[in-house]
Amino acid sequence: MDIADWRNKIDELDRRLVELLSERARAAREIGRLKRNTSMPIYEPDRERVVLTNVQQMNRGPLPDRDLVRIYERIMDVMRNIQKDEIVVHPEPPKAVETERDSEAND
Amino acid sequence: MDIADWRNKIDELDRRLVELLSERARAAREIGRLKRNTSMPIYEPDRERVVLTNVQQMNRGPLPDRDLVRIYERIMDVMRNIQKDEIVVHPEPPKAVETERDSEAND
Numbered sequence: 001m002d003i004a005d006w007r008n009k010i011d012e013l014d015r016r017l018v019e020l021l022s023e024r025a026r027a028a029r030e031i032g033r034l035k036r037n038t039s040m041p042i043y044e045p046d047r048e049r050v051v052l053t054n055v056q057q058m059n060r061g062p063l064p065d066r067d068l069v070r071i072y073e074r075i076m077d078v079m080r081n082i083q084k085d086e087i088v089v090h091p092e093p094p095k096a097v098e099t100e101r102d103s104e105a106n107d
Numbered sequence: 108m109d110i111a112d113w114r115n116k117i118d119e120l121d122r123r124l125v126e127l128l129s130e131r132a133r134a135a136r137e138i139g140r141l142k143r144n145t146s147m148p149i150y151e152p153d154r155e156r157v158v159l160t161n162v163q164q165m166n167r168g169p170l171p172d173r174d175l176v177r178i179y180e181r182i183m184d185v186m187r188n189i190q191k192d193e194i195v196v197h198p199e200p201p202k203a204v205e206t207e208r209d210s211e212a213n214d
Contacts, residue, residue, distance in 0.1 A: 003141050006134045007154070011161055013131045018165045020127065021178060024120045025170045027113045034110050047114070054118055058125045063132045067185040071128060074181035078174040 021075070028079040032086030042083045048076055128182070135186040139193030149190045155183055 001009075035042065055072055056065045108116075142149065162179055163172045 003138055006138050010131060010134050013127055014162055015165050017127050018162050020120055020124050022170055024117060027117050031110055031113050055121055055125050058122050063129055071181050071185055074178050078178055
């Protein structure tokens with residue numbers, strides 16, 4: 001395989017990575033919604049440590065653990081902000097859904 | 108689903124993410140090996156721009172593009188270092204392979 005072939009392979013891997021990161025973001029958003037009704041904090045260092053331990057245990061290389069951790073620190077930082085948005089910025093999403101239904105009923 | 112269920116789902120997603128990141132690292136290493144025999148630089152801003160454009164085009168949410176880009180900037184930074192290691196630290200890996208074959212031939 002030449003460099004162009006490997007880059008095509010990377011593009012295909014990126015497609016699957018974007019899908020998994022999107023699924024992970026959806027899960028983080030759902031956890032944010034569940035946290036909205038509890039007193040649980042957004043930042044949970046114990047859970048983040050568990051995630052970092054898990055991914056290091058799953059790692060079979062060739063990425064050194066420290067590099068995987070660096071990538072995951074960024075992923076968790078992004079996901080934390082998504083949870084925060086879910087709790088702070090959109091406090092009443094059911095209202096919007098009701099308005100849409102009302103407008104449909106008037107058609 | 109409660110928070111524990113969503114976390115189990117995240118753990119499963121992380122398993123697949125670690126596999127894909129490992130595959131991507133293997134591809135980066137192969138490109139590093141191919142670059143060793145050429146005058147191509149490790150840092151190729153044009154290719155990095157293509158990757159960032161690709162992942163934004165693939166993105167169907169809920170991650171905002173800017174967050175996906177932040178994650179990918181970290182991924183590409185790590186992968187760049189892997190290529191650098193491949194070019195600088197192990198300048199003669201074919202020799203090691205030959206030695207292994209030699210030793211097998213002597214068994």
